[in-house]
Amino acid sequence: MPGPYVVPVHGDADLPQEVDVVVIGGGIIGCSTALELAESGLRVALCEKGGIGKEQSSRNWGWVRISRRDPREVPLMAEALRIWKGLDQRTGRDTGYSRAGIIFTCVDDEQYAQHESWNRNLDGYQLDSRMLSSREFADLLPGSDLKLKGALFTAADGRAEPQKAAPAIAEAARERGAHILTECAVRGIETSGGAISGVVTERGPIRCKSVVLAGGAWSGLFAGNHGIDFPQLKVMNSVLRTMPLEGGPEQAIWHKDFAIRKRQDGGYTIASGHENVVNIVPKSFRYARAFLPALRKEWRSLNFRLGLKFVDEARIPTRWALDEASPFEYNRVLDPVPSKKLSDSALAAARRAFPALLKAEIAQRWAGYIDVTPDAVPVISSIPKVPGFFLASGFSGHGFGIGPAAGRLMADLVLNRTPLVDPHPFRFGRFSDGSKIELISGF
Template sequence: MSPAVDPVAPDPTLPGRTDVVIIGGGIIGVTTALFLAEKGIAVALCEKGLIGGEQSSRNWGWCRTMGRDQAEIPLALESLRLWRGMNRRTGRETGFRQPGILYLCETEREVAAQEAWLEQARCHQVDACLLRGAALNDVMPGAARGFIAGLHTPSDGCAEPALAAPAIAEAARDHGAQIFTRTAVRGIETEAGHVSGVVTERGRIACGAVVLAGGAWSRLFAGNAGLDLPVLKILGSVFRTARLPGAPEVSAAGSVFAFRKRLDGGYSIARRNANAAEITPDHVRLLADFLPRLISSRNEIRLRIGRRSWEELRTRRRWSLDEVTPFEAVRVLDPKPRRGLLREARAALSRTFPAFAAMQVVESWAGLMDVTPDAVPIIGGVEGRPGLFVATGFSGHGFGIGPGAGRLMADLVAGDQPVVDPAPFRLSRFARAKTV
């Protein structure tokens, strides 16, 4: 069952021309649209299904700097700055607040790993700190068993995934952006090598730039355009509870569970350090790219053969622009959650915090995350393809760093000074990132 997302009504008429077309209406697409529109640039956002209908409404809702790859920390800090003002900026509720986030440590080995990250992150002036004893109990009371330490970032926050992307999309429209749902982009047209327009299922839009922000669909779309993106899909599962008094306010994660308090007083809960990946043809094609990460994360990624294995084996990888595409055949990816993983999270959380023993599960869902070999996103222009930009591969971090990523992408498209250094996110860092 997919979580209910605030609906966004589409604009009625497709434009004949615009400055920029954004492909994808998730958190990255809508934030890029907002910041481009604020710059006075004409934008048409085309989403094949619903705004925020896939992973952007299915994630944990965390907005964190803590534990980020060093390349992502400046982007995460900028995102937090933007999140803090997002309700005011949009004039709508995104659910953002800052209860802090805590990583609970059970072993000295886990403590050493958090200390190593903290030492590297100090140059970014993050406010994370390692807590022990009474200081840890003050932040995280109510545990039935003791944790030896916890890495705590009091400024880290969370927002409501079902509210945020729709609110930002509506704000982009307030600034002149046009929003189109159930409007799949079939492909990109070029003139003299430069982007000249897109063809959608409803007609053509002339434009000078295209931003591909298609999440789990980005690799398939790019492949038909002759671009080999090293991105795979990983399944994450989440459940939410009814209102639950007495449980912690701070968002937290142990070795088996992760949770955050929701605006409605319930909790979103997930199995930490265990995601599922159904083996598909792309796993074979990209094996050499992902093998080092699969080895290092062998206890966190559970490979299996499943329904998606056969679905992707049958999915067309090439089509002409006058043909119905896979994006029109599947409007919203709505995979089934891994209930075994969720049961593990629920059991561990109930043993650890007695307040959770009384939880009532309201619903559960799953989403497909777009993951790169180094778990760092791709944000930037495509070499040799003037006018084509890509923002994908956010590896489960896209919701939290979405505002900063959208701001960075808008700066790059507009030719303005980028808000953070874009070099760590360039597509060309991957050897296979070439036209085919």
């Protein structure tokens, strides 16, 4: 079965002639941005080349966490935790959100010290997050056979259902007046006097004064067609889900060998705690220098592959005219084949840690492409080169949990109102203004 089942969102039949803002991309970032803009009274069209939430927004682990994030993301994620609490009521729909807590395990003194040091990033936020001793961990999770130095336990963290969240937010945006257009790829932007004047979609043009690009792994390709160089690569993460079972952990847990999250249906989402697949493609060489610091730090967790994917991506046009079909119309949904080896290894490790999982039956496997930046921090920014053009991409595997707050910050920038948090760390210009690009957090 290709990809997880996602709550279906039926797109509008009619294309609006004119709106204030076009949002490109129907993942959780694009949907959250559309909702925020529509609630602020703007006319919004959200254009998605495939279906709402069909790519990484439905394929991630479903963690809503502030713990172990890059410190530059902490203020925005603190706001996201507040937004998630009221999201079901706000949308009138079930996102599966629950504040169940997340645990990062520490196998030795060095890892314990690293987690303890990181936790100081939450000083002043009044969030329930603390270090556990090995005894406290055992008391909290009596069904575990893990032998640990201790753990970082952030009770303020939570979980939600990736297959439900983006659709719920999209439907709420539509109820507030937004146009939700599925199977409607945007081929490109149009400008007048150097500023945004509209977009051209496969179904026709839409006039607008602002465009937000929230295209996930596709954003670099779209931006490049307009001469905007966005350093972005893809990492493939493989996931499996189990049938419902009793006796497993309630909290989401990270260990170097596995990551596990209880699902709303009583099953579990399980993945490797640190290993991902990286396909070597033409852009790997183009951006090699920009990503070198991250590669030096994370190479042990990356499984590099050179194969047909190189040829496939080499064939994708990097330039196209707006009156011809774009690459987005030939590939509606990125649906890579998962790594059975990595997911089987993760399941075996989780079963060793929690014997209750020995009864777990595999229900489904899937994989998704995480779009990453050189510093693993997203871009949530205007693009000065094109007035009225904004970018919200590069969330580097952290987008699901932070999505609702990222959408609000993006809306603040479009509306030129006081931003939710300082947007400086997320500026697009950091890749070209001489700033030191540094990978601070490897997770």
